Amino acid sequence: MSLFQPSRGNASSTTASFQPGHGTVGTAAPPANRASAIGYEAVRASRDFWTIQRRFGSFVRPACIAFIIWYFLYVIVAVFAPGFMRISVFGDVNVGICFGVLQFVSTFAIAMGYRRWARRRLDPLSARLRNRLEGGPRQ
């Protein structure tokens, strides 16, 4: 999957980084105009940003792949092996109910895990880079 690759990108990317006249950043607001003075390609190629990108990918890629596989495993079993889902676990509670509730549990767990991880491992880095980039031109 190329989706999350922290690619340091096209070799040519650094050549086009000077575009002072490229003007407005989409429809963005005034602070963004100041930020457009930032050479985004240089930032993207920088070590700091590369670390953020790699860290982001290192959590999000496996987590997304895992939950999608886990969910479709559940769907496929429910649709094509309903007999398995009817096996009793205790009383009238069967495998299907337990498997379904586990989907809820795993969703809560991934959400809390991601929140905690991002707050500790990602936020400090991205806040530091943002402050440096936005604070830079003013000083």
Added chain:
Amino acid sequence: MTGLAAAEATSAVVGTPALNFLIFFFFVVVTLVIAVSVAGGNRTTTDYYAGGRAFTGWQNGIAIGGDYLSAASFLGIAGIIAIYGYDGFLYSIGFLVGWLLVLMLVSEPFRNTGRYTMADVLDLRLKATPVRAAAAASTITVSLFYLLAQMAGAGALVSLLLGVSGSAGQDLVVAVVGVLMLFYVLVGGMKGTTWVQIVKASVLAVGAAVTTFWVLSRAGFSLSDLLHHAAAASPAGNKVLGPGLEYGVSTVTKFDFVSLALALVLGTAGLPHVLMRLYTVPNAREARRSVVWTIWLVGLFYLCTLVLGFGAMWLVGGKSILAAPGGGDSAVPLLADKLGGTLLFGIVAAVAFATILAVVAGLTITASACFAHDVYASMLRHGEADPAEEVRVARIAAVVIGTVAVIGGIYAKGIDVAFLVGLAFAIAASANLPSILYSLFWPRFTARGALWSIYGGLISSVGLIIFSPVVSGASSALITDRHIDFAYFPLNNPGLVSIPLAFFLGWLGTVTDRQPNDPARFARIQVRALTGVGAERGGRS
């Protein structure tokens, strides 16, 4: 609350319309007062579209939950469980799990790179007016589809709630919903509708929790006993406890369910009214926190619907549910009547009505903001519209969209709500999600790829619905004349075909594009998405 014995005694009559009306009237007055008092002018676009970006994570999280837990969730899923058993549970899991995609891939990048709409994000990456037009077209289509689903539910529900049985009476109720909803939107703007969502979601959560507790207490707080009683009360017996009663009939229905599952898990991250709410918080961190709140609210709520659905199967019985006006959607109100008598019935029915009202308001503000911001201000006026003028256009658009929704709702009444919502998810997953993910994460993506994927996804999903058994050729189809049959596509839900197709077209349109993509634009969106550089800081400054 009346005692259980009294509840048994009154169960023959379903509620008293006067009491229900009073409870409903009370809710409307309270929320209208809130909407008016928090509105505070709404003169700037940031106020009107994004509530001044001043909501905290938990407030917005509950509001997103309020937007998401539509009548389809509350009434639809519990109704499917009450009739088909386990298969309804499959629905709710799909509705929940998709939130992880919103949380990890969409929420923070979206808040960091856009201002009001999905098109903002694509525009930052691709800077192409046709792409903005395409994004606006798909946003408005998905919103209208979803609106239609809610409006269709309103008519059926109110016939149960207020004892309005005639067709003209139901149409009148749909129109009243439209007028009330427009009042929230026009006066309250995003701030007002957000508070209405928060109030509604809280009432809904408390109502569901109390009723769930009540059902469990009747079953001696044993899930196994509850399931046992439910299965015993159902004509299908133990089959209701496992999957397959609705979807296991044939190979076609099995693949239909896989198609639905794909649409549900990928559709949430493409729903415009959910995406727009991500802009109402001050920064990306709050956007992330709000999605975590939403996941908890939505997840716990769906666990309640499992109990409510089987509780309705046990205490009300599938036969009387199907016989009631509104069919499966009436399962929870009838269950409330069985348990707590007319008062609880009135409360639950009013909550359900409020749910429809609030969700419809959220959808209308999204679609109208999309029209005013993307079509009018950015495309027709090339970004030079006066903010006050843009807000005025948004209000006019809201009136038009509200009118269309009322007329559509009158024609669509009687169609299963959860089912219509499933179709809206399929369109959202096909038309919106591929270009969002490609824009944020794929270096090569070009404007042509975006156009191919958005229009390809939109046309294929809507087209497959038109040629599916939903519209013609089946006993439950929109066109009831069995001689007209153009159902060439066997599945009810188009997701299995249209979602992969849209991803493929986005790729194909890009790799065959002769125009070079601009690496500077990808660098900018990536840096901004992950760090928040240049994002509008919100809150009261």
